[in-house]
Amino acid sequence: xxxxxxxxxxxxxxxxxxxxxxxxxxxxxxxxxxxxxxxxxxxxxxxxxxxxxxxxxxxxxxxxxxxxxxxxxxxxxxxxxxxxxxxxxxxxxxxxxxxxxxxxxxxxxxxxxxxxxxxxxxxxxxxxxxxxxxxxxxxxxxxxxxxxxxxxxxxxxxxxxxxxxxxxxxxxxxxxxxxxxxxxxxxxxxxxxxxxxxxxxxxxxxxxxxxxxxxxxxxxxxxxxxxxxxxxxxxxxxxxxxxxxxxxxxxxxxxxxxxxxxxxxxxxxxxxxxxxxxxxxxxxxxxxxxxxxxxxxxxxxxxxxxxxxxxxxxxxxxxxxxxxxxxxxxxxxxxxxxxxxxxxxxxxxxxxxxxxxxxxxxxxxxxxxxxxxxxxxxxxxxxxxxxxxxxxxxxxxxxxxxxxxxxxxxxxxxxxxxxxxxxxxxxxxxxxxxxxxxxxxxxxxxxxxxxxxxxxxxxxxxxxxxxxxxxxxxxxxxxxxxxxxxxxxxxxxxxxxxxxxxxxxxxxxxxxxxxxxxxxxxxxxxxxxxx
Amino acid sequence: xxxxxxxxxxxxxxxxxxxxxxxxxxxxxxxxxxxxxxxxxxxxxxxxxxxxxxxxxxxxxxxxxxxxxxxxxxxxxxxxxxxxxxxxxxxxxxxxxxxxxxxxxxxxxxxxxxxxxxxxxxxxxxxxxxxxxxxxxxxxxxxxxxxxxxxxxxxxxxxxxxxxxxxxxxxxxxxxxxxxxxxxxxxxxxxxxxxxxxxxxxxxxxxxxxxxxxxxxxxxxxxxxxxxxxxxxxxxxxxxxxxxxxxxxxxxxxxxxxxxxxxxxxxxxxxxxxxxxxxxxxxxxxxxxxxxxxxxxxxxxxxxxxxxxxxxxxxxxxxxxxxxxxxxxxxxxxxxxxxxxxxxxxxxxxxxxxxxxxxxxxxxxxxxxxxxxxxxxxxxxxxxxxxxxxxxxxxxxxxxxxx
Ligand SMILES: [Fe+2]
Ligand SMILES: [Fe+2]
Numbered sequence: 051x052x053x054x055x056x057x058x059x060x061x062x063x064x065x066x067x068x069x070x071x072x073x074x075x076x077x078x079x080x081x082x083x084x085x086x087x088x089x090x091x092x093x094x095x096x097x098x099x100x101x102x103x104x105x106x107x108x109x110x111x112x113x114x115x116x117x118x119x120x121x122x123x124x125x126x127x128x129x130x131x132x133x134x135x136x137x138x139x140x141x142x143x144x145x146x147x148x149x150x151x152x153x154x155x156x157x158x159x160x161x162x163x164x165x166x167x168x169x170x171x172x173x174x175x176x177x178x179x180x181x182x183x184x185x186x187x188x189x190x191x192x193x194x195x196x197x198x199x200x201x202x203x204x205x206x207x208x209x210x211x212x213x214x215x216x217x218x219x220x221x222x223x224x225x226x227x228x229x230x231x232x233x234x235x236x237x238x239x240x241x242x243x244x245x246x247x248x249x250x251x252x253x254x255x256x257x258x259x260x261x262x263x264x265x266x267x268x269x270x271x272x273x274x275x276x277x278x279x280x281x282x283x284x285x286x287x288x289x290x291x292x293x294x295x296x297x298x299x300x301x302x303x304x305x306x307x308x309x310x311x312x313x314x315x316x317x318x319x320x321x322x323x324x325x326x327x328x329x330x331x332x333x334x335x336x337x338x339x340x341x342x343x344x345x346x347x348x349x350x351x352x353x354x355x356x357x358x359x360x361x362x363x364x365x366x367x368x369x370x371x372x373x374x375x376x377x378x379x380x381x382x383x384x385x386x387x388x389x390x391x392x393x394x395x396x397x398x399x400x401x402x403x404x405x406x407x408x409x410x411x412x413x414x415x416x417x418x419x420x421x422x423x424x425x426x427x428x429x430x431x432x433x434x435x436x437x438x439x440x441x442x443x444x445x446x447x448x449x450x451x452x453x454x455x456x457x458x459x460x461x462x463x464x465x466x467x468x469x470x471x472x473x474x475x476x477x478x479x480x481x482x483x484x485x486x487x488x489x490x491x492x493x494x495x496x497x498x499x500x501x502x503x504x505x506x507x508x509x510x511x512x513x514x515x516x517x518x519x520x521x522x523x524x525x526x527x528x529x530x531x532x533x534x535x536x537x538x539x540x541x542x543x544x545x546x547x548x549x550x551x552x553x554x555x556x557x558x559x560x561x562x563x564x565x566x567x568x569x570x571x572x573x574x575x576x577x578x579x580x581x
Numbered sequence: 582x583x584x585x586x587x588x589x590x591x592x593x594x595x596x597x598x599x600x601x602x603x604x605x606x607x608x609x610x611x612x613x614x615x616x617x618x619x620x621x622x623x624x625x626x627x628x629x630x631x632x633x634x635x636x637x638x639x640x641x642x643x644x645x646x647x648x649x650x651x652x653x654x655x656x657x658x659x660x661x662x663x664x665x666x667x668x669x670x671x672x673x674x675x676x677x678x679x680x681x682x683x684x685x686x687x688x689x690x691x692x693x694x695x696x697x698x699x700x701x702x703x704x705x706x707x708x709x710x711x712x713x714x715x716x717x718x719x720x721x722x723x724x725x726x727x728x729x730x731x732x733x734x735x736x737x738x739x740x741x742x743x744x745x746x747x748x749x750x751x752x753x754x755x756x757x758x759x760x761x762x763x764x765x766x767x768x769x770x771x772x773x774x775x776x777x778x779x780x781x782x783x784x785x786x787x788x789x790x791x792x793x794x795x796x797x798x799x800x801x802x803x804x805x806x807x808x809x810x811x812x813x814x815x816x817x818x819x820x821x822x823x824x825x826x827x828x829x830x831x832x833x834x835x836x837x838x839x840x841x842x843x844x845x846x847x848x849x850x851x852x853x854x855x856x857x858x859x860x861x862x863x864x865x866x867x868x869x870x871x872x873x874x875x876x877x878x879x880x881x882x883x884x885x886x887x888x889x890x891x892x893x894x895x896x897x898x899x900x901x902x903x904x905x906x907x908x909x910x911x912x913x914x915x916x917x918x919x920x921x922x923x924x925x926x927x928x929x930x931x932x933x934x935x936x937x938x939x940x941x942x943x944x945x946x947x948x949x950x951x952x953x954x955x956x957x958x959x960x961x962x963x964x965x966x967x968x969x970x971x972x973x974x975x976x977x978x979x980x981x982x983x984x
Binding site: 323325326330331332333334336338341387391394401402446447 | 603604605607608645646690691692693
């Protein structure tokens with residue numbers, strides 16, 4: 051420990067070092083200027099300072115020493131008459147004062163020791179305060195301390211930056227006024243629990259920025275006790291998570307939009323396919339009807355001519371010319387063709403009408419409007435409607451076989467969601483077959499759908515002779531956005547929707563068996579008893 | 582009987598649904614004296630059949646297993662360019678349509694009005710019959726776009742890259758160009774776009790299709806083509822364009838001066854713009870012959886149509902009408918092209934003012950101020966100027982147009 055004695059009394063300036071030697075090297079200076087020089091050479095830990103020096107009087111000396119050696123403990127020596135001055139010196143950072151007249155060895159030693167100790171504690175405290183302020187000034191997170199009445203004791207400067215207020219504005223603000231009305235009770239409850247039980251969970255609430263927009267804060271709190279009063283205080287560490295929340299919301303929104311897009315896409319695709327399925331029979335219904343109209347006209351003319359001839363014949367008044375005219379008309383009427391084609395035209399027209407009726411009926415069953423609640427559903431029939439509705443999507447690439455168990459019990463389910471799942475699987479199968487046979491467009495693939503009851507479960511198998519799914523990606527095919535199709539074809543939501551419908555909404559399960567080059571079978575299992 | 586079979590038009594119907602074929606067969610039974618019809622249930626069979634018997638018209642479905650309609654029409658366009666190729670399909674599958682925008686002459690949608698089908702086949706066959714040369718029929722049959730003025734093409738491309746361009750602005754640009762006007766009207770008048778009436782105004786066409794559709798048709802499907810030099814030294818695309826635009830504007834002005842209804846005036850502009858489409862085709866695809874033709878006109882004072890007839894066996898009015906007819910544009914436009922040099926022979930006649938007469942007059946007025954051999958020799962039919970609605974007013978009409 052280095053000690054510096056600044057004393058112009060020659061006697062004392064010799065005595066002090068002798069007393070203090072035991073504590074460490076002591077340097078003695080007779081004037082302030084010499085002392086300041088000495089400090090430049092070695093910074094002392096303790097300074098014994100006389101306030102009446104030839105080149106420095108009173109508190110000015112203390113100030114000059116503290117300026118040069120701020121970490122040093124200063125002990126003032128002064129005459130009895132100047133006790134007031136000494137007390138003022140203490141207020142200005144001196145550690146202790148000694149009255150020159152009453153000085154003994156023990157008092158001096160004790161005073162220096164205490165001074166040093168106090169100074170060290172003070173330095174430690176200052177360093178930790180500095181550290182605290184460096185940390186709180188620079189952290190991104192928001193740190194605040196409030197007491198049990200809700201009064202703010204401290205708020206880190208980061209609050210100003212995050213909320214857009216200046217330091218002065220912030221000082222005049224009550225933070226709790228900035229919290230969204232709907233979130234205030236939540237904070238109150240959390241605080242109450244914190245103060246009573248000392249525990250707290252993470253909290254999320256909205257705080258108003260100066261510009262009026264609400265930010266989302268996420269915070270943790272801890273309960274501490276004031277060291278002196280023992281009064282509990284809450285330390286809040288909060289973080290502005292607005293950007294993250296927005297990103298999350300956008301992501302969810304996007305996933306929802308994609309699902310919606312997939313639904314719309316499949317509806318759009320279906321609508322086009324259904325239009326085709328309806329327009330084809332409509333075309334030949336119309337053509338046959340026009341033919342029947344023309345045929346009836348031709349036949350009618352022949353009949354009317356014959357009728358007239360018959361009347362003439364009955365009246366006995368007719369000529370052979372009249373007979374040959376009717377004969378000519380008969381020959382030109384294309385009767386052989388008409389008699390052969392009219393029955394066919396009628397049958398085919400009826401067949402066309404039946405086809406249109408079937409498609410329209412299937413459409414109605416497929417869309418199943420307003421079925422947000424689970425209803426007992428004939429899955430066989432649902433499957434039949436679905437494959438009818440999407441016939442145009444598979445008929446050019448595959449034949450479709452249904453093997454539906456006639457005694458299949460009804461299953462409690464959301465019919466339109468179930469239909470959507472079957473639709474996605476059938477379209478998926480058609481695409482897989484299309485991929486597998488690209489290059490060879492002559493042979494058709496096969497899609498086979500079967501239903502069975504196995505114990506308390508209904509099993510639906512959708513099998514295709516398509517390209518198969520490599521083992522490596524089988525685990526990922528139900529992920530949203532996963533697609534092996536070229537960009538622009540499909541949203542990658544098809545199988546994710548199947549998964550969400552069967553597993554999440556119906557507590558069922560999906561598994562698949564697939565061999566590359568041979569095909570894939572999806573097995574859906576729906577529980578008969580509600581879980 | 583053999584003579585009769587020779588004149589019969591051979592029509593082949595292709596559809597994967599046998600019931601549709603049977604229905605068509607019965608419905609068209611009444612046409613059996615005019616058409617020789619066959620019905621096959623797939624694209625491959627149609628191509629096979631064409632090997633032994635070339636059909637004048639093929640009417641094909643679009644979505645079929647195996648070879649689809651687009652593939653069939655593309656194959657036909659390559660092998661039998663003068664066969665008229667018509668799509669008859671159940672729904673507008675954009676992807677498939679885009680694949681045969683070039684090879685299909687017309688699009689019909691199911692269910693199809695039988696009279697429309699009959700009229701379409703008869704009229705296009707009629708126009709094709711007017712084009713006496715098989716070689717020219719083949720060339721015209723395989724044209725899927727007419728060249729556009731490069732400056733106009735670039736103007737349109739620039740407008741399309743801007744998000745804020747309106748349909749009206751696009752229409753204005755397209756209406757300045759022969760090739761673009763013809764092609765956009767071909768598209769919009771095909772039954773696939775669901776139009777219930779004929780459109781002859783490119784601005785209306787763009788509005789109807791929407792800027793997005795037009796953008797993708799132009800930028801992704803390349804329905805327009807920036808012209809390279811025509812290959813003849815006698816005439817440039819710009820010559821034809823300047824003439825056509827002027828005739829379009831003046832024909833419209835004539836209709837206005839004669840107090841024709843507004844809608845007829847618009848038809849007349851488009852008709853005028855397209856009236857010499859045949860000249861464009863000849864100059865583009867028969868450049869050498871066209872040099873020779875203009876040489877005959879300039880040095881031996883042949884009328885243009887006669888020179889064309891002599892060198893190619895066909896004239897530009899017939900060629901233009903054939904292409905525009907194949908493309909299914911409104912019949913008033915087709916007849917303006919067909920009869921713009923001899924309006925008296927048109928079904929409309931010359932007793933009353935009509936678009937054909939207006940185009941004929943505008944063409945004649947232009948000739949008086951032109952020294953270009955392709956356009957300088959159009960003479961106004963003298964019987965026309967004697968008609969009561971025109972007699973004594975010709976001079977005045979011409980002056981009012983400040984010609
Ligand atoms: Fe001309
Ligand atoms: Fe002309």
